[in-house]
Amino acid sequence: MSRLLAADWLKIRGKGLWLLILAGPLGLTAMQALNFGLRFDYMKKRYADDLWGGLLGNTAQFVPMALFLGGTLVCSLMANIEHQTSAWKQLLALPVSRIAxxxxxxxxCLLLLVVSCLLLSVFVTGLGLIFGFGASAIPVYDVLRIGFLSYAAVMPFTTLQLWLSLAFRNQALPVSIGVICAIVSPFTTTLSAWLPIxxxxxxxxxxHRLYFAGAGLLLSLLVLLPGAAHFARKDVN
Incomplete structure (x- = not known):
């Protein structure tokens, strides 16, 4: 596994994945910089009781959309490295299991998204400090959970996206599913909270935030099993 990870790590160099990982949190932070910066007095008055909570709450509205879209693109680009170079036969001829x-x-893919979530926490904290919200008042737990709890909850989708991206040489289906989920996710919040999206x-x-994060981890394992089994049996070109 360590050798496979090292090989995959080398393959993503120069493929634009790191730019994508940076672009997500940077874009969300830039949105809130404009949101608060253009009407700072109004926003400061509105969230006078909890300035950090106001900043984090406004940012969190867009985190699910960013995770759906980011997970889709990361998985698709990762799979395309093998598809475009037609390297599957050489890779799977090595003495390693397909499940590995x-x-x-x-x-x-999950590690790359972890880096993106960590950068989001860092960037949002920096933005709050620039606005003068006060270092002593930083809600460290909330700053960390803004990305990481949602990240845990979106893991089943990421696992499914990688399965589809590896299964299909043409990435139109997995990318379309990811884009649709990203677009509709803000409009499904009025539906049942137990709807995975x-x-x-x-x-x-x-x-019950931890319940949904835990449900995401559990469902990701349930998606992983058939995904890995299908990949282990599938013929690749």
């Missing part, structure tokens, strides 16, 4: 190959690529949102706002 699948697990390695999934683990790297809502889990990244309620993992931030709901009264």
């Amino acid at each position: 190959v699948f697990a390695s690529k999934l683990l790297l 809502n889990w990244p949102y309620v993992a931030w706002t709901g009264p």
Whole structure:
């Protein structure tokens, strides 16, 4: 597994994945910089009781959309490295199991998204400090959970996206599914909280946030099993 991870790590160099990982949190932070910066007096008055909570709450509204779209693109680009170079036969001819190959690529995708979530926490904290919200008042737990609880809740989707991206040489289907989920996710929040597409949102706002984060981890394992089994049996070109 360590050798597979090292090989996949080398393959993503120069492929634009790191730019994508940076663009997500940077874009969300830039949106809030404009949101607060253009009407700072109004926003400061509105969230006078909890300035950090106002900043984090406004940012969190867009985190699920960013995770759906980011997970889609990361998985698709990861799979395309093998598809475009037609390297599957050479890779799978090595003395490693196909399940290990699948697990390695999934683990790297998840690690890249972890970096993106961490950058979001850092950037939002920096923005709050620039606005003068006060370092002593930083809600460290909330700053961390803004991305990471939603990240845990979106893991089943990421696992499914990698499965589809590896299964189909043409990336139109997995990318279309990801874009559709990203677009409709803000409009499904009025539906049942137990609808998986809502889990990244309620993992931030709901009264039982940890339940939905845990449900995401559990469902991701259930998606992983058939995904890895299918990849292990599938003929690749």
